[in-house]
Amino acid sequence: MKRLLLILLLPVVVIGLWRWLADPRDTALPFGTDDLSSVQAELAELSAEERQLVEDYVRRSRGDVLPQEWADPDEPLTARTFAQAIELERAYRVRMADQQLRSDALANERDAAWAPLRAIAKVELVRAEVLSPEALAARRGESAGASRASHPVFIVRVRVQNTSDETIELLQGSLKARDSEAYLPLDLCWVDRQSSLRSGSVEEFDCARLNQAASEQATAFANGAPGRFEVRWEPARIKLGSGRELRGP
Incomplete structure (x- = not known):
């Protein structure tokens, strides 16, 4: 009887030991x-x-x-x-x-190469929105039927300030948002200002791609995603009234 009991218990012991050692x-x-x-x-x-x-x-x-x-x-x-x-x-x-x-x-x-240009011109984001064609037309003072967009549009408000003691005659550069969840950044606005901006002057304007529907990335940015995006001003070229010209990396 004891031998039979040992035979019956042996597989259980072996399996338990195997699991313990595995x-x-x-x-x-x-x-x-x-x-x-x-x-x-x-x-x-x-x-x-x-x-x-x-x-x-x-x-x-x-x-x-x-x-x-x-x-x-x-x-x-x-x-x-x-x-x-x-x-x-x-x-x-x-x-x-x-x-x-x-x-x-x-x-x-x-950043070190951009620093001299950033010291002359400050460009920052005021707000970002995704607007329906109707809301976009109303914002632009157009009738709904006159809107060039037939899809939701990503639009940003940008503020430009001349922080130097000279007049800026030309300002070019890109405002971007680095995305921790994507390899490529989100392009917010390509700034291409070719009129005079006096020392200390501040101007605002809208940037939008009317022929493109707002992407998921742009929509997430407009809706607010704490910690996901970092807005960066990357100046490309500045020309001053004195004739001095600076270029970014």
Whole structure:
């Protein structure tokens, strides 16, 4: 009877021992999906750092698994297990941190080159809106039928100030919004002012692309997205009354 009981309990003991000894990092990732609900128990056995690495990798790969020969050498998505995902995501973070350092260094160089131009002309955003064709026509003092737009339009109000002690005869540059959720910035306005702006003078005007419907990015900016966007004035060219001319990077 005891022998029979031992025989019956042996598989249970073996399975329990195997689970106790098994490394959760050997767990296979779900294939073709970023849904990790099927491996939540195994995820819970990882440290908080490793769990986050796995979750970030799967979110980035969306469950895709590429053969080694097809994978991007700089950003391979070849992981099949937690351990491989942890290794690849750590390498990805190191690479992204290095790229950010180089990007920040380049941005600092460009800011230094822009500084003399920014000291002469201050350009800033007053407001940003997405207007219907009817609202845009009313804003411009036109009848609804006369509006050139047939779609919602992104429109920004821009303020320009001459902060120098000379008259500005020409001012060109771009007002942009860096987007933390997109590679490319949002173009707010290309400033191309070719009339005199005396020292200390301030002027405002609207910028809009009437032939383009407001994008999702522009709509998000107009609706307000705290922490997502950073507005930047990137002057390209300034010509002063004295004949002096400055150009941006």
